Amino acid sequence: MPPKPRKPPPRRTDTKKRNLLIAGAGAVAVVAILVVVSVVVAGGGDSGTTTTSGASSSALFAGIPQDGTELGAKDAPVTFVQFEDLQCPICRSYQEDGFSQIVQDYVRPGKVRLQFAGIAILGQDSEKALRYALAAANQGKLWQYVAALYANQGEENSGWVTDDVLERLAEDVGLDWTQLQKDAASEEITRQMDATAAEAARLGVPGTPTFFVKVGDAQPYAVQPSSFSIDAFRPIFADALSQ
Amino acid sequence: MRAGLAVVAVAGIAVAGYLTYVHYRPDALICTSHGGCETVQESSYAELAGIPVALLGLIAWCAVLALVAWDSETARTLVAAIALGAAGFAIYLVTLQAFVIDAWCIWCLVNDLVLVPLLTILAVWRALRTADA
Numbered sequence: 001m002p003p004k005p006r007k008p009p010p011r012r013t014d015t016k017k018r019n020l021l022i023a024g025a026g027a028v029a030v031v032a033i034l035v036v037v038s039v040v041v042a043g044g045g046d047s048g049t050t051t052t053s054g055a056s057s058s059a060l061f062a063g064i065p066q067d068g069t070e071l072g073a074k075d076a077p078v079t080f081v082q083f084e085d086l087q088c089p090i091c092r093s094y095q096e097d098g099f100s101q102i103v104q105d106y107v108r109p110g111k112v113r114l115q116f117a118g119i120a121i122l123g124q125d126s127e128k129a130l131r132y133a134l135a136a137a138n139q140g141k142l143w144q145y146v147a148a149l150y151a152n153q154g155e156e157n158s159g160w161v162t163d164d165v166l167e168r169l170a171e172d173v174g175l176d177w178t179q180l181q182k183d184a185a186s187e188e189i190t191r192q193m194d195a196t197a198a199e200a201a202r203l204g205v206p207g208t209p210t211f212f213v214k215v216g217d218a219q220p221y222a223v224q225p226s227s228f229s230i231d232a233f234r235p236i237f238a239d240a241l242s243q
Numbered sequence: 244m245r246a247g248l249a250v251v252a253v254a255g256i257a258v259a260g261y262l263t264y265v266h267y268r269p270d271a272l273i274c275t276s277h278g279g280c281e282t283v284q285e286s287s288y289a290e291l292a293g294i295p296v297a298l299l300g301l302i303a304w305c306a307v308l309a310l311v312a313w314d315s316e317t318a319r320t321l322v323a324a325i326a327l328g329a330a331g332f333a334i335y336l337v338t339l340q341a342f343v344i345d346a347w348c349i350w351c352l353v354n355d356l357v358l359v360p361l362l363t364i365l366a367v368w369r370a371l372r373t374a375d376a
């Protein structure tokens with residue numbers, strides 16, 4: 001009986017190519033898992049319509065005088081000017097990080113007065129949100145409304161600033177919705193927005209958030225904290241308060 | 244070709260390193276009228292199970308550089324595998340920027356549209372060429 005023909009051993013180059021193919025398939029499988037995790041985790045957690053109660057911001061600002069766009073005692077020696085866009089996620093980071101402590105440690109004791117300098121640089125949602133925030137100042141609740149807007153901030157220019165959202169947040173912080181709508185559409189609000197935009201241009205504000213410190217009636221000067229933690233702001237205020 | 248891969252990996256480490264830095268230090272960014280990186284970096288897609296995507300990229304680029312330095316047959320295969328995986332993930336990230344986040348991050352695009360494709364071409368070509376040898 002003739003011996004069975006032996007199968008030829010696989011060529012080395014074939015083995016190499018097969019290894020490469022297996023590695024490539026493995027990589028594709030890993031990426032597929034990563035994409036699924038990303039879509040499930042991020043997509044599911046980013047509705048952009050989270051709600052917040054006005055209670056937490058109301059407690060933060062309770063008892064602190066508000067005058068138009070300013071928060072804090074009129075005779076505070078230092079004014080801290082915050083150029084912000086309500087759609088800006090970095091401004092929201094500031095709001096979530098050091099802002100509350102600044103209010104507690106510096107504004108409430110009357111050392112620092114905050115000035116909201118709202119500018120609409122990112123798009124239509126910025127402008128609409130800003131109009132309503134400035135209108136809330138007429139009812140003495142700009143800071144509560146701004147906090148509520150940041151807490152409910154959606155994706156940039158996705159149309160998240162809807163009348164429904166604005167009305168719900170107005171109710172949360174105790175604003176008269178009908179009056180708010182009327183004020184938001186007024187010429188006075190347009191004039192205020194134009195004035196702040198002109199001031200931002202004059203000061204060379206590159207974007208948001210940008211901070212300026214004003215000691216008494218002196219010219220404001222720009223400051224850049226190294227982070228948004230309260231510890232990064234303390235030397236800035238200490239320096240201003242010592243002048 | 245090996246030197247080219249090393250150069251691409253170093254560039255990738257620089258870009259992913261910067262993006263990782265700004266992820267942990269968002270105050271290093273400001274929102275400008277051009278939109279862009281801050282939106283992408285602050286979006287919910289910037290992290291994957293709590294790990295910044297930029298950090299995953301940085302780790303991958305460091306692995307590529309280490310494997311290029313090692314330069315064995317296994318290392319060449321692994322670099323090609325990482326490159327193919329990175330290419331697939333880069334396509335996903337660019338799609339996210341275009342259709343979901345609706346904002347472009349220039350440094351992410353440099354990584355996804357320039358460095359990763361260069362890495363893929365060089366790594367796969369190198370692995371195939373040595374396989375044919």
